[in-house]
Amino acid sequence: MSEAAATTRFRLTVEFDGRPFMGWQRQAHGPSVQQAIEEAAFAVTGERAVLHAAGRTDAGVHGLAMAAHLDIARDIAPFRLMEALNAKLRPAPIAILGCEVVPGDWHARFSCIGRRYRYVIVNRRAPLTFETGLAWRIAQPIDHEAMHEAAQHLVGLHDFTTFRSVHCQAQSPLKSLDRLDVSRKDDRVIVVAAARSFLHHQVRSMVGCLALVGQGRWTGADLKAALKARDRNELGLNAPSDGLYFVRAVYPG
Amino acid sequence: MSEAAATTRFRLTVEFDGRPFMGWQRQAHGPSVQQAIEEAAFAVTGERAVLHAAGRTDAGVHGLAMAAHLDIARDIAPFRLMEALNAKLRPAPIAILGCEVVPGDWHARFSCIGRRYRYVIVNRRAPLTFETGLAWRIAQPIDHEAMHEAAQHLVGLHDFTTFRSVHCQAQSPLKSLDRLDVSRKDDRVIVVAAARSFLHHQVRSMVGCLALVGQGRWTGADLKAALKARDRNELGLNAPSDGLYFVRAVYPG
Structure with missing residues (x-):
């Protein structure tokens, strides 16, 4: 089995107030939603997972149910992951509304129709x-x-x-x-x-x-x-x- | 004619986000909605008018259409007063949604049923x-x-x-x-x-x-x-x- 196969893909549903962010995508010059969630995931799992999203919103744009995914090797139940991410995200105005396991070929951006x-x-x-x-x-x-x-x-x-x-x-x-x-x-x-x-x-x-x-x-x-x-x-x-x-x-x- | 008769009573409809305030009523220890509006009125008219309201909300409580009144001697049209108050209130999260002249015996608190x-x-x-x-x-x-x-x-x-x-x-x-x-x-x-x-x-x-x-x-x-x-x-x-x-x-x- 390859190393990649040892990870589980989680789909996240994300709500965020875009006011304090430079946008969804990681930026060198300011806070982003992606960075906040990736850092929360690292705090929870100790893994440097990359977060992929259905869309890359601009600075100041908001999200009611952005779809995103990340791959995690550690064995963790979706509900536990969601709760832990929400705890670590505080006080940033980002909430993980849903978290579920999806197939490894499901992609938040490329599968989106x-x-x-x-x-x-x-x-x-x-x-x-x-x-x-x-x-x-x-x-x-x-x-x-x-x-x-x-x-x-x-x-x-x-x-x-x-x-x-x-x-x-x-x-x-x-x-x-x-x-x-x-x-x-x-x-x-x-x-x-x-x-x-x-x-x-x-x-x-x-x-x-x-x-x-x-x-x-x-x-x-x-x-x-x-x-x-x-x-x-x-x-x-x-x-x-x-x-x-x-x-x-x-x-x- | 008494001096009081020379003023006009204006009824205000006020929307406010209560988060930054110690409540509606003036407080020695922090910002209040009443103080903000009274100061805006002073900046507009040069008069120290007292603002009376239908209710006195606690710290952190919000208002969608609080009713209030104040008496002003200066000749000013209601729409002009509303616009000027809104301009002076910035950036406080308080908006005057309506402003109209009411009879001198109309009272935001005591007339409220x-x-x-x-x-x-x-x-x-x-x-x-x-x-x-x-x-x-x-x-x-x-x-x-x-x-x-x-x-x-x-x-x-x-x-x-x-x-x-x-x-x-x-x-x-x-x-x-x-x-x-x-x-x-x-x-x-x-x-x-x-x-x-x-x-x-x-x-x-x-x-x-x-x-x-x-x-x-x-x-x-x-x-x-x-x-x-x-x-x-x-x-x-x-x-x-x-x-x-x-x-x-x-x-x-």
Whole structure:
């Protein structure tokens, strides 16, 4: 038996408040969610396991149920591992909500066939209190119905170059957007985006332009033209990271 | 015309995250919501107005729509006052959601005929991330239906001595509790309490004992017996301030 076969792969479901972090991925210049969990795992097991995730969120972006995995040689029950990680993670705002054993060929990133994000806009005059850093406040009234209608121009298979960070490392700007819904409940305008995968900054770029539509500064036709331009310079606005949540990852079966 | 008649009374609707405060009321030993708003009002108007509120919340308790009033001599429109207060309050987690002129005999505390509180329990194994200080986490599963049923023993006119802080300054321990409802949505168990007025710590004391019922450590009969005992020593548990929100104040008309 090879050494690799002697490890067990654990899938973690992770909730995190992104405010204090430089993002999910390890960074030389500041704290990351990945580093915090890897260090907690080392404290529990004495092993230097690498944590792989379904998505790499930017600085300030939050996670409700990020999927991740790591391989551990030590014999430990999933529930025990979860409890121990949560204890070691304190007081960082990271919680392991679930922990289960998965097959060795299951991969949080490469097995993932769907990703869902939520973007939270608080549409009110007053500044935020509880949600500072957790939502994008837009003071002037926005028309969520116009936003939803315009959003449908982006659904489907498109070249999303306009909505892609210049730092994006994806090989192709072609992505198939399955769903982009805008709804309102009281002063909260929620954007839900679903796709197999997204380009870097894609959700924030789409939401930024939808906000322009909501404010009446752009029409649906402007949004469509920006998409067709396939030019990052045609982007209207990139929404702040504050309101973005990785909601869940979908796997086969 | 007397000098008092030359002022205008403004009603404020205030949202605040109670985490950094020693409570609503001015304290010698730390920051309070009242002090923050009074100082903002002074910065705006140059007047030392006293802020009166429907309720005086404890340290760490939050407000979704606290009602308050203050008298200002300077001629200022309500919307301008609200905007200016919000600007001066930054970065404190206090937001003025509404501001309107009310008659000079309207009083946030004495005119109030109903108060509503919400208590948020997060019933899950994992530690809190986004809601640290904003909810009470109870790790073991609790039975919200048993809690709701037991809560009905407390509804009505009772001597709430058992559920009253020893520091309570109310003249009588008799209060009429209009509503005490317990409901669940996913891992959130919400307690809603409504009454004309409450004793000091009454909501937290009721919630603490209901949690014992939810955990199966108390029966509904135990709760009833604690009420009947009219003895603070019979209190099972006082819930932490974290999960308590002043929701709204009701006025005639």
